[in-house]
Amino acid sequence: MPQITNPILPGFNPDPSILRVGEDYYIATSTFEWYPGVQIHHSRDLANWQLVTRPLTRKSQLDMRGNPDSCGVWAPCLSHADGLFWLVYTDVKRKDGSFKDAHNYIVTAPAIEGPWSDPIYVNSSGFDPSLFHDDDGRKYFVNMLWDHRVRPLLFAGIALQEFDPVAGRLVGPISNIYQGTDLKLVEGPHLYKRNGWYYLLTAEGGTGYDHAVTFARSRNIDGPYETHPDQHILTAKDDPLNPLQRAGHGDLVDSPDGKTYLVHLAGRPTTQKRRCVLGRETAIQEAFWGKDDWIHVKQGPLPSLHVELPGTRDEAAYWAEQRYEFDGALHRDFQWLRTPETDRIFSLTAKPGALRLYGRESIGSWFEQALVARRQTHFSYDAETVLDFAPTDERTMAGLAAYYGRYNFFYLAVTAHADGQRELLIMSSEASFPDGKLRFPALPVPIPNTGTVRLALTIRGPALQFFYALAGAELTPIGPVLDASVLSDECGGHAEHGSFTGAFVGVAAQDLNGTASPADFFGFTYRPVRDPSDRYEV
Known part of the structure; x- marks a missing residue:
């Protein structure tokens, strides 16, 4: 199988959420204060990606006038269910100090190119929301919880609540299902289901050089969640010489032939001051499931610069x-x-x-x-x-x-x-x-x-x-x-x-x-x- 060199989405393309529908892969990434909101790239081979749409194009969906730098659209989540594409996103109006004004919304579309609906407002209790479609038809909304009172409690865990798509609102009790590890700053939650287990993937350690992907599981969607034996399935925090640094905030996808891949953000620092001029980019790693029903990153937990993928990158186009x-x-x-x-x-x-x-x-x-x-x-x-x-x-x-x-x-x-x-x-x-x-x-x-x-x-x-x-x-x-x-x-x-x-x-x-x-x-x-x-x- 051919190798590609990470990242697969070079330049400012952070917080990837990946989805496969049939033979088509899609990745949604954060755009922050840049308009239109959310970048969605498409691929058939995981190696070559084409920007196909930015779905948040009108005032009813997104108006960021007055948003400070690096606020705006954070960590979108893209999913597909009931014949629709679902996009969850945050519009952050304030991020500095003890408070964060982070408003979470959902839009839908029959096709990836749209038309995308006006947004449904969901909550403002924290950022990095995602939507999980369970196999019984129920839907659950997860986001990190923000606690303004005292550090390190600002990141107070991962909240889960059922979402009623007919009523267009959250229903039932709110559960704090996971507080993370001693690395702290737990965020970026994604839920999956496999072999009777609910799996929770999160980001920890902040989005700097201690960033990591953490994994946990439970037999019940509302927990308790047991942390992966290795705690962090992907991180470069212990190897400052690895070419991909700041590795974290990931998402999983299965290929048609049964392989599993993890997409994640990473930075490539330059100069002795370790500055990431191209920002946080999207990279990819192959992963596999062990006999113990835990996932592992191939050659992990360090992110690999070179990865085998089904496709070969078009270097001439790049x-x-x-x-x-x-x-x-x-x-x-x-x-x-x-x-x-x-x-x-x-x-x-x-x-x-x-x-x-x-x-x-x-x-x-x-x-x-x-x-x-x-x-x-x-x-x-x-x-x-x-x-x-x-x-x-x-x-x-x-x-x-x-x-x-x-x-x-x-x-x-x-x-x-x-x-x-x-x-x-x-x-x-x-x-x-x-x-x-x-x-x-x-x-x-x-x-x-x-x-x-x-x-x-x-x-x-x-x-x-x-x-x-x-x-x-x-x-x-x-x-x-x-x-x-x-x-x-x-x-x-x-x-x-x-x-x-x-x-x-x-x-x-x-x-x-x-x-x-x-x-x-x-x-x-x-x-x-x-x-x-x-x-x-x-």
Whole structure:
């Protein structure tokens, strides 16, 4: 059987929930503050995956304006029963401090592409919900319980309650069925049934370098649950040199030929500071059931970089240059931040052949900013676009951004001086937590007040360099080499346990005068680059 190199979903694709319907596999992953909500990928061979939909596309399903960085959609769970796809998700409105406002919903669809229903509100007692369809037709909702009173009781266990799909609400008593192991921080529950056992898979240890997948079982759905003899069936916490770190938050799937696979999140740290620029990615491991009815990860509990799968990855597609034209439809690779009201931040018809952004709030705003971007999925790449923009003063700007969140981004913007002279300015929020103040790593460069500007950047591992060119000229470097490794979970303002997304690259526009000045972008190119220094590149 051929081998693939993990991860199977590179770049920001955390908290995988996997499902097989017939010959088709689906994985749903978290999207946090990026809109539309939830990514669902499809595969027939477990090796090659194609993004097929983001189901939370309208205001009635999801409105994240005001959600802080790394809030929004957490840990979706995808299942199939009664002829429907069921998607459970959390919209987190607050995560810092003792309280978490985490609202859990269910949507359904007859097909994976939709149409997806308006949501049913379920509860807000904790995050990471999932829905279990028992073989007697009953359904059960599980989520971690949040206790705001005192650490370490914030993670108070796993709650189970029956869900009535006809009434559209929870019914009956709530049971706290599992409190986890001494690793603490039990979350990410999934229930399964096999050979008369109910199995509970959870995540523990936080989503940083102590992360783990824990397994337990019971003859009764409401417990008591006995922890696996090995406690953690997958973790890299005891081997800091393993190429896949932060391994945890998993889900199980059986193949048609009877094999079992575990998908899980993992990070690939770079530099001596162990920064995961590509965020938490989705990896896969083969597992097997022992004679004692306990599951084990093949060659575990360490996650393997190389895994045998039915399919062979299409390496040419992975390394292919992506040229995006803005010719009437926004390519599926792109997302934006928080808002369902897209016509306020961009248009694909206002200027033929261009993506028009309407300048809104400042870059890093948690409410309404015009930033359209795609994931960074390679450690080294080039990106470029062509911009036509006429700023009026220093409060109007548009350009090319390498972005993680409010506290870590790099932005090459076309803007203007107070006298109206157009100029290029590099803005950085590097290491700005907690003050959030901009840094300016180079003096502004005056440019003519009319004409398009070509903007580009290169990332080679931890090194980022911006470039520009006026019409008819070659690209010229601008500013110093910048530290691209800060575009990582570890530098998002909340260290490894509080920043959950990944690096993006895209286009942005701001108008702090409130006049929504337009900026037109003509095409966008993302070009992966093979770099010998990329130790973990797939």
